[in-house]
Amino acid sequence: MLNYNSPINDKKEYSDLIISEIEPIIKINIRGKTRDFLTKIGKSLSIILPTEANTSSENDNLNIIWLSPDEWMVYSNNKTNSGNYNYKLEDDLFNKISKMNYGSVTNITDQWVMINLKGDKIFELLSAGCPFNFNNFKNRKGTVTQTLINHIDVIIHNKNINDLNLFVRRSFSNHLWSWMNDSAKFL
């Protein structure tokens, strides 16, 4: 079920940097290996699963990001509310994939929080506490990485130039939010 008690529910603006929580959006974790799985997912979502490492694919409504050779995360572009298309999406995937034993479908909407970062200084902010080298990452739209920021696991999706979506586990989200705002003051 979608959780409407957003853990952060805030937006901060600094010079050349805007940080905001975007919730609720649906997030679904899908896992599978077989060719049938890849075909079924492609037909159900009208997107081809990205099989190349650290990449993503998208259409008007959804994004699919690569997490590992047999694991992806689907998330919606728009905020959602109960009873709309996104519940149907989860049911569809569950019925076509999980029930038919092609792979697994798990709704992780409540487990991950999405934070959007925009501005010229986002990579300066992230680099303050992250071992990942953003040099190639920041110029390639659609790239994805899983790494650590201030010792917290995150998934980073480079949505556009200087516009990225960052996913963090809900229980760590407040701590990361505090760290980001604290670090942003020193940029």
Next chain:
Amino acid sequence: MFLINCPYCGERDQSEFSSGGEAHIVRPKQPTKLSDDQWAEYLFMRKNIKGVQFERWNHAHGCRKWFNMVRDTSNDKIHAVYKMAEKPPVK
């Protein structure tokens, strides 16, 4: 601090990985027929050599996949990285 080339994600910082110890230790086919000493030998005893060693590593904060690595423990030089199902480079 050193860089590890994950066979799935590419080059990443060592802090994203966790070590899984010595690689290519074969589980005994009939554990019930082993003595306690033989079982302990399989379960606990590791070479832990100074020099080139075959190791298992996990990209814990990335793709979460296990893989093997040939690493010189004396200077952290990585000679090879290969996936779990692949054969190790010649020793």
